[in-house]
Amino acid sequence: MGHRVPRVTQYLTEHFADEGFATLSGYRARGGYETARRVLRDQSPGDVIRMLKKAGLQGRGGAGFDAGTKWSFMPEPHHGPNYLVCNADESEPGSFKDRLLMTRGPHQLLEGILIPAFATGAAMTFLYVRGEYAEPARILRRAIDEATAEGMLGSNVLGTGFAHQVVLVRGAGAYICGEETGLLESLEGKKGQPRRKPPYPAECGAFGRPTTVNNVETFCHVPHIFERGVDWFRSMGTDQSPGTTLFGVSGHVERPGVYELPLGTRLDEIIFEHAGGVPGGRKLKAAIPGGVSMPLLPAGHLDVPMAGEFLRERGSSLGTGGVIVMDETTCMVRVGCVISEFFRDESCGQCTQCREGTGFVHKLFLRIERGAGTAADIDVLEDVAGKMEGATICAFADAAAWPVQGLLRHFRSEFIEHVHTGKCPLPDGFEL
Ligand SMILES: Cc1cc2nc3c(=O)[nH]c(=O)nc-3n(C[C@H](O)[C@H](O)[C@H](O)COP(=O)(O)O)c2cc1C
Ligand code: SF4
Structure with a gap:
């Protein structure tokens, strides 16, 4: 049986009520950047990739691709730099979890970037932020400046000798620039039109160089996995979809918002227990599990665990975990x-x-x-x-x-x- 009883554990959002967590001093006071320091100092890139593969972290940008496997596609840097891209375009209607991660935990994201940057030999990360996200971009810019001034980024990251820069790039309001190759075109200053694949980004990505693209949330899980280990991470969620995720719940619910819950939490539990159910005593009619791209499910099908393997059986998908709820008044x-x-x-x-x-x-x-x-x-x-x-x-x-x-x-x-x-x-x- 691949489905455990969900345990309510929050690690991504644990400190988000504390405003200081968004500053470098507040983040370091909670032990921030110590995991990256230890990994970069004591582990090899191969060790890091092997550990992440064992953890089974699935990408949180919509397609659910295994993050460690994706990192393993990157060749050693050769005749030029490798790059990493953090996809912060978040334009899927119904999805607003990355915004929270960027505004409340910018250093958690930067620490989450450093570990795969080291593992894939990336010299630079392009942090591509949705054009409309002015506040997250401002907060991230400040975090990058602080981290660079204090030696968490730059020519000698955390005193380990590894060099890495993070460059923030703003989109201009096109949904298609969230698709990874549309993003790469936009990054290069061209029209955001997706590329034919192959070649895949790991072979020929940003500016023709090997590139890995991951979602904001995917990066944010990484320091926690390396701090507490594979068994801890796998103790939450399902066998195929371990860990927690951020469900953004909107529409006809009493308490719309972002909920960090284990993957595999039932959709009806998210709607009724966490988001408070449908207002005004009206009946639930349907819900979209993962942003508007995913097929909706009618009221009778919402007892499904929210993980890709279970949603696929019901003819839908987890997508970005953006749950949109519709009551009986919806046509x-x-x-x-x-x-x-x-x-x-x-x-x-x-x-x-x-x-x-x-x-x-x-x-x-x-x-x-x-x-x-x-x-x-x-x-x-x-x-x-x-x-x-x-x-x-x-x-x-x-x-x-x-x-x-x-x-x-x-x-x-x-x-x-x-x-x-x-x-x-x-x-x-x-x-x-
Ligand atoms: C039309 C379209 C829009 C997308 N928009 C986003 C987005 O806004 N953010 C995101 O992370 N991934 C988006 N994706 C998925 C990316 O192409 C890519 O799979 C993802 O960034 C990889 O990260 P992950 O492996 O960490 O999930 C989109 C895909 C498509 C087809
Ligand atoms: S590349 Fe093709 S499928 Fe993708 S958005 Fe453009 S027209 Fe649509």
């Missing part, structure tokens, strides 16, 4: 209109299936919501979404297709009702 066709408008606006336009498909899907949702749709439109919606999947340069088109498929799988009858009655049974207040 599912309208949900489709809102989500598809986002994807239509954010497609980079390189692939026909994505450029045309996202716009077409949006038009169909709107037509059905306005009562002008036909039964054939529902079939066409399904057909177009199916043709967008798995056929493009990057996973954006999949991310645009999956929510459509989830809506039709679980709420087709609501679409049929719109078509048969020629109107929305749950008219809402805002203009589409």
Whole structure:
């Protein structure tokens, strides 16, 4: 059995109530940077990668790729530098956990960067921050300056002889720059259009050099794993998805916010026990488990442990852990209109299936919501979404297709009702 009873342990956010934790002195007072110092002084890059592989840390940026395995793809630096990228673009609607990690624990993130930087031989980390995140960027800049002035970054990191710089780069408000190769293009000053793979970033990444891209939260777990060990980390979560994660809960709940809980915590527990359930005594209708790219689940399917292996069995995915809750007043066709408008606006336009498909899907949702749709439109919606999947340069088109498929799988009858009655049974207040 791969699923343990979740134990409530918070290590990423343990000190976030203390404002001083965001400063270098406050972070060091809690033992900050001592784990990185010890690792860089006493362990080899190979040891670090082996330990992280044993820990089984899964990337927290959406795809859930094993972090240690990703680091192991990096070649030794040869004829030039290796790079690391910290993906702080966080533009997925429903996802806001990285913002918390950056504003309340900037030095935890920097310490989390130093260990893989050492393991992958990276000379520099590009910290790519979402354009709209002005406050996190300001806090991180200050943290980088403090850490550089005090020798945690620079030519002799923590007195170990390892040299590493962190450079903060601001995005300009495009969702696609969160996709790792779109990010790399943007970093190089070009249009944020994803690259064809191969070559993968570990071979040819930023400025043509071997590069590893990880999410903010992925980095933040690293010092804790090296401080307390693999067995401790694996004592939380599930066999395949160890550790805690930050669930960002929004929508129709009493207490929206970020909750650090073990992976494998049940979705209904997150909604009802931690986020306080649906306000006003209304009934829960559906929830999206991991940001708008992931197929939603109806009320009867929410007893699922929140870990990739269990969500996949239910036809969804963990994504970024951004849980969006919808009560019985929510029209599912309208949900489709809102989500598809986002994807239509954010497609980079390189692939026909994505450029045309996202716009077409949006038009169909709107037509059905306005009562002008036909039964054939529902079939066409399904057909177009199916043709967008798995056929493009990057996973954006999949991310645009999956929510459509989830809506039709679980709420087709609501679409049929719109078509048969020629109107929305749950008219809402805002203009589409
Ligand atoms: C359309 C799209 C948007 C993405 N946006 C983000 C993002 O904002 N932040 C992020 O960390 N990963 C994002 N990703 C995933 C990245 O491509 C990449 O997998 C991730 O940064 C790797 O980090 P991890 O292995 O630590 O999860 C996005 C992927 C796609 C396809
Ligand atoms: S799938 Fe969409 S976002 Fe990704 S490269 Fe193609 S057009 Fe651009």
